[in-house]
Amino acid sequence: MRDVSSREPGEVFGPRTTLFADVLSIGLATALVSLPLVTIPAALSTACAVLRGAGEGQPATAGRYFVLLRGRLRAGDLAAGVAALAGAVLFAADLALARAGLPGAPLFAAVAAGIGTAALVVGLRACARPEALSDWTAALREATRDAVRDVGGSALVLLAAATAALCGWMLVPLAFLAPGPLALALTAVHLRRAAISQN
Template sequence: MTHAPTPSTASSRDRRDRREPGEVFGPSFTLFADVLLVGLLTTAACLPVVTAPAAFAAASATLRQTADHGLPVRAGTYVRHLRAHLSARVLAVGCVPPLLALVLLIDAALLRSSLPGADVMSPVLALLALGSMVVGLRATALEAPYRLSAREGFLRSVADPRGALLLAGALLLSVVLAWSIPLLTPLLPGPLAFAATVVELRSPAG
């Protein structure tokens, strides 16, 4: 026999699910735990490198589901989203992150060199890499039918410069944290996916 929830149980659930005005996600401590779990799962899914776009898209889809339905993040939910995003095209796009890493290595080499034009090329390459990562993050947060579309990610970044700047700031902060506290590196994909999801949910371009 099932029992109807008592008034005290119902009120407790209401308090737990209550959101402040303008709040996209649930209570802060639950959100903190969800983002940490998503970060660890995304890091594990990124280990083959070419799966990075699918891993971040799965992270964003999982967080979006949490925002829409108030459900806690589960590893099984993340894995289902990851499988849904894996395809030959997405794996081919996964070759882009290593290329961006190569651009950053070249940029670092230019900074240490005395080649003519290094002072100009170094910031240009850094901005190009940062802009590409912003567009990539924005693309992973898109819903169907634009899911993982670099073109749509670029168009929305241009249409929403404030959101693009927020994502750029999140990326730069992640780099600083990874450099200063390397132990935090496995957790950083979670906040990045969270930032991309929130920007997309609140974007006027959406």
């Protein structure tokens, strides 16, 4: 194992900041691929796959991200994106109706917020699962189990999503880098769950 303060020839960043720089470049690539909106699940799950591969000695670079992405964006990935987008629009419409002052609006808003939060957690956890690369149904099924069995991990996923949203809201240019740290957090939660399951 080489000294952590040394640099390989041609290495721009020191070893301690290489992963950080790679995460930011993957975040930027993910943000660009996500611009059509229906590509968000495929873009985020590809970012998680690249970062998961970093733990296995594979490069975590934007170049590898686009290589993996080339095999994606098939009908299943786009269908997942359409379903996610439709769910987000329905959730926003439900909350708008609740704000309109209809009878029972506070209870309705609380139920809608609970359902929306659960759907967000399951969707994000599905993006971190390896099954998302080939089978979204299996990824969602396993992510639902993970969300129920690993409440602490689900709380971490919510915290990561809230942090990413807050960074994008506070400083708009950060919104283009936030998907990288979000993907890193989702991958870490998934690997944590996998390690717990093996013990």
